[in-house]
Amino acid sequence: MATQIIGNLAVEIDGDGDAIVCVHGLGGTSNSWTPLMPAMQGHRIVRIDLPGSGRSANPPGELSIATMVDAVLRVCDQLGIDKAQFCGHSMGTIVCQHIAVQHPERVSGLALFGPLVCPPEAARPNILARAEKAAGGLAAMQEIADAIVGAAISKETRAQQPAAVALVRESVMRQSPEGYAQSCRALGNAQAADIDAISVPTLLVTGDQDGVAPAQAVQAMGQRIRNSRVVVLDGCGHWTAFEKPAECNAELEKFLSA
Template structure:
């Protein structure tokens, strides 16, 4: 494994082969895809910390989704990646969609976990309030809210390790950077899904209350040939809550695309 820094992005690079680029969601880091690494043997896996998240440096200016997606594109260029499979979670699925729409030659396929096109109005308002809470010292409270509302009841009852992972991922974020990321997501605008030509898989937990199946289905309906699949008793953090099932769906999809 090699750790590289290109502009505002820190990335971990593992393996050789066709590149797979993995983009986390709000409050996540590259670590949220650790359970999928065994399923990606034979690929060059690039796991990113988006600007202001995880180990990537604190941004000097307000963030936008466009700034994040273009930072990913520049990082790919810096690593010599000219075409890759893109895998995203939640907010990261918006980054993936923007890249697929604006840089179609770079995207071999999309696998989107807990996907959305853009936040609903109530979600936008909630994200602005969450940014204020983060700045006021409430990052631990935010973590507790996410555990209570974004994870399935089954996960909370049966997987204390998953609960601990999600809580740790949030509490270790830099509060100001997290707040700016919340504000960027609050202003996200959907791309025209007709501009996405890459084969696309959407995976959503049947207990996902953040971006439920109806949200994923609406996005899938707009992308030509997109396929949507569900995970039983799974909330919003699918790669952590249902690691084996998420990995299997991802591996099966990539095998079909690469045939």
């Protein structure tokens, strides 16, 4: 494993072979993908901390999905990656969809966990309000983390997997309050990509208790994306890789080998 700082972004690079570029979601980091590393062996795995997330610096201006897309592609350019499989989680799936639509020549496949085309209108005010709450600093980030644990992971995970609960909570609490607030604003204002234009093989994985990416909405995405397959995991919320690592590894390995 090697960590590089590329354009103020922390990037972890593992292995050799065809590239897989991993894009985490809101409150995530490169460690969001650690549970799925076994399925990606035999590839050059590139895990990026998005601007303002994890160990990456806060962006100098306002953050948006478009600036995230640009940041990911700049990392790819710096590493000499012309084409890759892209893996995304949550907000990162929106970034990956925009890359696939705007730069189809750079994408050989999409594996999207907890996917959404954009937040529903009813959810946007709450996401933007979370950005304002994050301005309260570390104490506010703890409150946000506890709320996410209560709402975004399954009841089975909360009851049976204390380590997964701790990982989700720690991932959110370790975010910079300002960086997290900017990411919330970026997600709250995100617009959908034209996913009907996506034709590369696509894996869509969600949980039966995922309120951010409900199974019905993900099935609708699958109907619009040609050459896609939808998987709904039982007893799983929104943090699929942490909650169901064995199942996610099996689905991702099957997808990559195909």
